Amino acid sequence: MADVPAARLEGGLWCHEVLERLDAYVDGSLPSDQRAAIEAHLAACDQCERFGGAYALLVGALRRGLGAARPLGSERARRLERHLQRILEES
Amino acid sequence: MLRATATGDREAFTQLVGSTRDGVWRLIRNLTSDPAAAEDVLQETYVAVWRSASTYRGEGSARAWIHGLARRLSARSWRRRAGEPSTLVPLQELGAQAGWGRDPEELTAALEDRQLLASALEQLAPHDRQILVLCDLEGLSGPEAGALLDLTPSAARVRLHRARLRLMAQLRGGSDG
Ligand SMILES: [Zn+2]
Numbered sequence: 001m002a003d004v005p006a007a008r009l010e011g012g013l014w015c016h017e018v019l020e021r022l023d024a025y026v027d028g029s030l031p032s033d034q035r036a037a038i039e040a041h042l043a044a045c046d047q048c049e050r051f052g053g054a055y056a057l058l059v060g061a062l063r064r065g066l067g068a069a070r071p072l073g074s075e076r077a078r079r080l081e082r083h084l085q086r087i088l089e090e091s
Numbered sequence: 092m093l094r095a096t097a098t099g100d101r102e103a104f105t106q107l108v109g110s111t112r113d114g115v116w117r118l119i120r121n122l123t124s125d126p127a128a129a130e131d132v133l134q135e136t137y138v139a140v141w142r143s144a145s146t147y148r149g150e151g152s153a154r155a156w157i158h159g160l161a162r163r164l165s166a167r168s169w170r171r172r173a174g175e176p177s178t179l180v181p182l183q184e185l186g187a188q189a190g191w192g193r194d195p196e197e198l199t200a201a202l203e204d205r206q207l208l209a210s211a212l213e214q215l216a217p218h219d220r221q222i223l224v225l226c227d228l229e230g231l232s233g234p235e236a237g238a239l240l241d242l243t244p245s246a247a248r249v250r251l252h253r254a255r256l257r258l259m260a261q262l263r264g265g266s267d268g
Contacts, residue, residue: 006192015191015192016182016183016186019182019183019186019191020182022252023248023251023252023255024248047191047192047193048191050194050195051186051189051190051191051192051193051195053195053199054190054195054198054199054259055189055255055256055259057198057199057202058198058202058255058258058259058262059227059255061202061208062208062223062227062228063227063228063230071113071116072112072113072116076116076130076133077112079130079134080108080112080130080133080134080137081108083134083137083138084104084105084108084134084137084138084141087138087141088101088104088141091141091142
């Protein structure tokens with residue numbers, strides 16, 4: 001089991017409560033009072049601030065997309081064509 | 092082209108396949124870890140396009156309609172292969188594995204590398220990959236993804252959050268054991 005980091009209470013929230021709400025914070029779906037509480041915590045807690053930054057970067061990297069990392073390839077395109085040819089002939 | 096396909100126009104169908112297959116493949120491939128399974132879904136998708144083009148109501152683009160079919164068939168495909176996660180790891184432990192409380196330098200460097208990101212995504216459990224692809228890569232909302240995966244909106248959100256943490260842990264080189 002990985003070590004859970006030290007618990008700190010900042011901005012009225014414990015670190016683990018920040019962790020629980022990080023997704024909603026990054027997605028911008030938190031009500032403004034909860035958002036303000038998280039910002040107060042992040043301003044005072046280095047470990048959550050850095051982790052939140054990494055989390056947001058990950059979400060950003062995913063949203064920019066993995067793009068053309070895995071092209072279809074001509075072999076697979078040919079197999080698709082042949083498969084559909086059979087289906088068309090049956091119908 | 093989709094309208095022409097609906098009337099049984101094979102030429103139009105062939106053109107439609109040619110102009111959409113790369114994007115459809117990318118979507119399916121990201122949703123499905125096994126390339127052979129992904130290829131099955133690709134073929135099933137276009138068979139479904141051919142057979143159900145007449146049900147296309149013209150709402151939204153043809154491409155969006157085909158991607159919708161591909162997502163549904165991918166979702167069905169992984170449910171055939173994978174069970175639900177049996178153990179619920181506490182969120183704090185997931186956070187710790189993802190590098191919470193440590194220097195995120197290593198992780199942020201890994202994010203620059205698309206290949207690394209793609210292969211980390213590949214190594215996730217199917218239910219984690221599925222929700223990440225739907226929400227973060229494809230841009231569906233939590234409730235939309237939840238509807239596809241038979242999850243309530245809040246369950247979908249929780250799963251997404253956990254999946255992102257697992258991906259972070261994967262990018263850090265796995266858990267600390
Ligand atoms: Zn903290």
